Amino acid sequence: MIDYVIRNARLPGRDDLVDIGFAGSRIAAVERGLSCDAPEHDAAGCLCCGGLVETHIHLDKSRIIDRCAPEPAGRGHLAMERVSDVKHTFTVEDVHERAKTTLERCIANGATRMRAHVEVDPKVGLRGFEGVQALVAEYAWAIEIEICVMPQEGLTNNPGTDELMVEAMRRGARVVGAAPNYDSDHAAQIRRVFEIARDFDADIDMHLDSGASPEHLDAVLVCDLTEQYGWGGRVAFGHGTKLSTMPPDEQAVWARRLGDAGVAVTVLPATDLFLMGRDQTYNVRRGLVDANLFVANGCNCSLSTNNILNPFTPFGDCSLLRMANLHANVLQVGSRDGIAECFSMLTDRSARLMNLTDYGIAVGNPADIVVIDATSPTQAVAEIAQPLAVFKNGRRTVTRTRPELHRPA
Template sequence: MDFVIRNARLPSAPEDPPVDIGIQGGKIAAIEASLPVDVPFHDAEENLVCAGLIETHIHLDKSRIIDRCEPEPGRNPNVVPRVAAVKSTFTEVDVYRRASQTLEGCLKYGTTRMRTHVELDAGVELRSFEALEKLRKDYAWAIDIELCVFPQEGLTNNPRADELLVETLKRGVRVIGAAPNYDPDHGGQIRRIFQLAREYDADIDMHLDSGNSADDMDIWLVCELAREYGMGGRVTVGHGCKYSTMPPADLARLAATLADAGVAVTVLPATDLFMMARDQDHSVRRGVADANTLVELGVNCSISSNNILNPFTPLGDGNLIRIANMQANVCQVSHSRRLRECFAMLTDRSARLMNLKDYGIAVGNPADVVVFDATTPEQAVAEVRAPLVAFKRGIRTVTRPRAELHAP
């Protein structure tokens, strides 16, 4: 044994007695009470220990550009044109610099796995992709990053985006996304993405159904194609703001369809709160899908950050626990078991969504271990508790001391 994390409470059963986690060769070698080994150790002091948080949906490539975009024009955020107008300023060096700042924030708040979405089109070509490929390799000491390529500004009307998607898939990318809201042919884009996913054996993670009513939802076609292509468990949709506008019976029917098709949902509360209901100037609807209710109806869900410091979300710091707390506040989640489920939507459920077979505190898995300043998952979410220390493959990557009061 090389190292031991002692006195750890596990998220699956924090009420049980603490255990020790033995690490050897970068992997978890043992989980039991009071491991009888004399090796270097970290005392978790009976705090909550997980395998790290998972950011399933973030845009590192366009984070931290709010200062170079035109100000928001009134109630119409006009976000895609505002971002498109500055893409010509993106260089590999620029994207890497901004993305690394955002990534380091995520690391400091306990994230150890990530799926970042990468825009491909004639405005940016492969500059963002190349920067994030380099970032992925350079930060492998602290985090596993997966790239999801997608066309933000349209596909059926944007042949260059199609060419770039194919090129990156040929280079080994194994997740492809979509943004049909910004395509004149929603169904055409969705069908093309499924065709490419089948051809290159890629998972799918789409931006879907942002809007202020349940009219004209694309999710029905996505579920139909997921069944037709046999891709259950490999398809995710992000946002789903329209689902928040559905009466309970209609939402239950949608959830049954999602569960049957094996389509997961990622809710992005920070962006959806900021972007939705711009048609209202009072009694503003929230536009955030109720992830807890979807989970209770059989749908796998994650909660994630999406954008940070850009026109889609001009706020944020990479703290996923804060995002889960926001989700709980917006959807009026208070029961302990439901708060615990919010934590699962940053951890175990996110791992399932991304088909991660080696995630979790289990013998044989990578020794990715994060100690939170909390004793239960629900406390971590309710009180926005920070991590105290993080390890990646058994090597310490983050130390965040507790704040201290100095009384006179």
Template sequence: MDLILKDARLPGDAERSVDIGIQDGRIAAIETNLAAEGETIELGGRLVSPGFVETHIHLDKSCILDRCSSRRGDIDEAISEVAKAKKDFTAEDVYERGRRTVEKCLLHGTTHMRTHLEVDPAIGLRSFEGVMKLVEDYSWAIDIEICVFPQEGLLNYPGTDELMVEAMKRGAKVVGAAPYTDSDPHGQIDRVFEIARDFDADIDMHLDFGADSSSLDLDYVCELAERHGRGGRTAIGHVTKLAYVEPNRLTEIAGRLRDAGVALTVLPSTDLFLMGRDRDHAQTRGVTHAHALLHHGVNCSLSTNNVLNPFTPFGDCSLLRMANLNANICHIGAADDIAECFNMITTRSARLSNLPDYGLEVGKSADLVVIDGPTTQAAVAELAPVLHAFKRGRRTLTRQPAQLHFPNRDHA
């Protein structure tokens, strides 16, 4: 074997110790007392999981707090401030800021990423070019796919459509949307489904951001997903309006999403920061309760979204932190539901992203993390650090466990 991870615990199987053998970048064996030779890492009963999957992050506009203000802290200000700043973005600038963010993700065990990226006449394809270079330069540690979308509108912003199509031709893998900023929200959704058809691409939309749940664009997205056969290939993010619907209606909506095969990404940090700005007391959390949807068969993920910009002026790119934050916000205490928070940054995220070679199974790519804890529940509850990460069997991260230095107790 090229590498053996010895005395590991697997998600959902904390009572059993196994050894994981890796050969030629793939998981070759998962056995108790594996009889094989090779470089060995003793894990001491720590948890091994498939690497974390970031389904919704914005590399292109990360780390720009020094160029923007955030006085009101609402979404209109954030969009306006970033729109002004991005006019001066260069491919080199986007690469450098994106590099900082990617490396933070790597330090916390992320091995797969979908980055949402703005294109429009103001920025052109400069951000796209910068991020495409990141995709190439960091392929040794992470698979990054680009989802292009029109943050400031599509039908109301001439020239944006052509740029989105050009980005898809040049290597973007997913097409996105932000219909709530468009003069014709349903027209934008229609066009995005057309682009997805033309390029046989997955769809991932920013959707239903706000507190007024009287109307939801997700109904139309579900209708088109069924009409175009895009079930399992359509995702929506934010959807904060679902935090304001009563339980019976939420159950109906969950059934609609499940039956249409539309997955949902919750972005706890950004949604918590931006929502509730319309009130001066008793402010709402505005974070959609993913577990209420999971329990009705909807696939959900948790993700970071923005990092150090007016949409979210903080962030260390730890998906375990997002899982822990979500559990706190949504009053998650049951052990099974805490474990689902972990699943929403691993296996459920992988399913949303349609990753075919992902998982802790023999034959799969050895994209793994070692966590300084015994179970997925402990990892989320205690924010357990990632000690090792591997991409295709190659170690990409090592972190030493923290150690207390007790004073000498031997007075003899």
């Protein structure tokens, strides 16, 4: 029994228009000229796809730029220190309100699935985790959120953090994270994270290999442990800016190594462009992994937001399409297929990174659909096209109207 229809939908990779029928919270039909009398939305030939997937965002520390110390003079940023200095002021209610504002912006920009990375340590305790966790049920009508708990300021060198990580996993975190750059013993932190993942049968998503040269890659150990634990397809990491400093042929070798091990990479254009190259005063390196090159060599990649309005990234409107456009622009991706591949890094590839087996516009899948003001994935990325309508589990959650020009009579 069809109870709602999106008419005249243009799906990625198809030239014809189709109708998408909902039965309750599921997609029941994808066909031309669907015959039924159900209420409908006319997509009018606009691009329709599964809801956008945000794989890497920090809701807990978003929107704190005005309470942090200003950026120091010169080329330094001290982002972690500036955030760390105010974490003791976070309350559950404060985190909840800031995170809610950011989350609603993500929803309005078409996201229907999300992995939120949340810090725990003795300074903030579980307050950030609790503030974000409250949103999981509160916003289930619009987005599915899984929490990745992480030790931003170190694990082996930060007593009490391990216990907080484990407690957050017990309380419902579904992914375990890492940030070995800030640990005195990188390898020990990585090994401990794999142990926690094994104990809780959890996926792993790390902050890894941020830096200005390719020496001392933690990705070497991550690939080895992924194979040792049989965790292929369940491990991802964000940033990886060290990989961007290699010649392209060496990057391709690394992409194949990661792909063979089953380790995915999330590229975070806004943050990495803002933070990298601070050791240079001119001809500044981009510090941005070429996700298209990595995908072409067998490594799954997603593009994501990371930080919003904090010292790591004092900008952001929560638009994933803007992230795809930024990546394509900076990496000089000019072909239609290459730009379309960036769109897949917000949709199909992001869903694969998060092991979402019920993603996309197909009969039986959840009726999670975004209608974008474009006719192709390439156009959507190139023009940062806006979502006009979003549906979650068969229910409309977002409406956006096109600007109207008021011409003189």
